[in-house]
Amino acid sequence: MIEIFDLEKRYGFTYAIRDINLKIETGEFIGLIGPNGSGKTTLLKLLFGYCRPTHGHIRINGQPPSPKTNSFITFYPEIDSLYGNMRVFRLIDWYSRFFTDWNKETEKKLIEFFNIPLNKYVRQLSKGFRARLKLLLSLSRDADIFLLDEPLSGIDPASRDKIVSAILREYRENQTIIFSTHIVSEAETLFERTIFLMDGSVILDGKSDDLREKYGKSIDTIFREEMYA
Numbered sequence: 001m002i003e004i005f006d007l008e009k010r011y012g013f014t015y016a017i018r019d020i021n022l023k024i025e026t027g028e029f030i031g032l033i034g035p036n037g038s039g040k041t042t043l044l045k046l047l048f049g050y051c052r053p054t055h056g057h058i059r060i061n062g063q064p065p066s067p068k069t070n071s072f073i074t075f076y077p078e079i080d081s082l083y084g085n086m087r088v089f090r091l092i093d094w095y096s097r098f099f100t101d102w103n104k105e106t107e108k109k110l111i112e113f114f115n116i117p118l119n120k121y122v123r124q125l126s127k128g129f130r131a132r133l134k135l136l137l138s139l140s141r142d143a144d145i146f147l148l149d150e151p152l153s154g155i156d157p158a159s160r161d162k163i164v165s166a167i168l169r170e171y172r173e174n175q176t177i178i179f180s181t182h183i184v185s186e187a188e189t190l191f192e193r194t195i196f197l198m199d200g201s202v203i204l205d206g207k208s209d210d211l212r213e214k215y216g217k218s219i220d221t222i223f224r225e226e227m228y229a
């Protein structure tokens with residue numbers, strides 16, 4: 001489904017992404033892990049088409065990222081850009097009108113599961129509840145590809161647990177998920193495959209169970225030792 005060839009993204013003389021070659025099959029659940037500044041967000045933005053490569057190519061179902069491919073891709077951004085002056089129920093309704101693949105049943109289930117306070121203004125929500133709301137907006141689409149950028153970053157443990165549980169509940173075998181994080185311990189059980197990024201390059205890539213067996217350690221311990229040794 002996703003093919004990446006010789007991918008580079010440079011800002012001036014600084015490389016955010018360098019020499020990445022990857023093939024991601026339909027239905028894979030991938031952990032994209034690395035410290036802050038390793039290139040995770042840039043790679044997801046390139047896949048979604050928010051920015052263009054300096055060199056190399058991306059193909060999604062044989063096509064470069066475009067509005068056409070975005071019709072079946074959902075992107076959860078780390079940066080919070082929700083409209084604070086809207087009530088939550090109005091924001092959900094407004095957002096749902098943009099997408100033909102919006103699933104009202106999933107929306108209802110996630111409102112209940114996340115305990116979303118529908119009548120509050122978005123600006124009144126805590127950071128944890130804003131993260132839950134952002135994830136609801138992402139998971140309520142029947143998309144083929146989910147790009148989740150640091151959904152666990154900067155929120156309370158209860159919200160992190162809820163987010164991991166919701167992703168696990170809603171994941172379908174024909175969906176591809178790329179979940180970027182530097183908080184590995186609470187999410188690694190989700191990852192069928194783990195890709196380690198450092199300084200914009202892939203330094204390790206493999207099936208998560210194979211990596212655990214090879215190194216005799218958890219993905220979190222491998223991450224800490226490989227990234228911070």
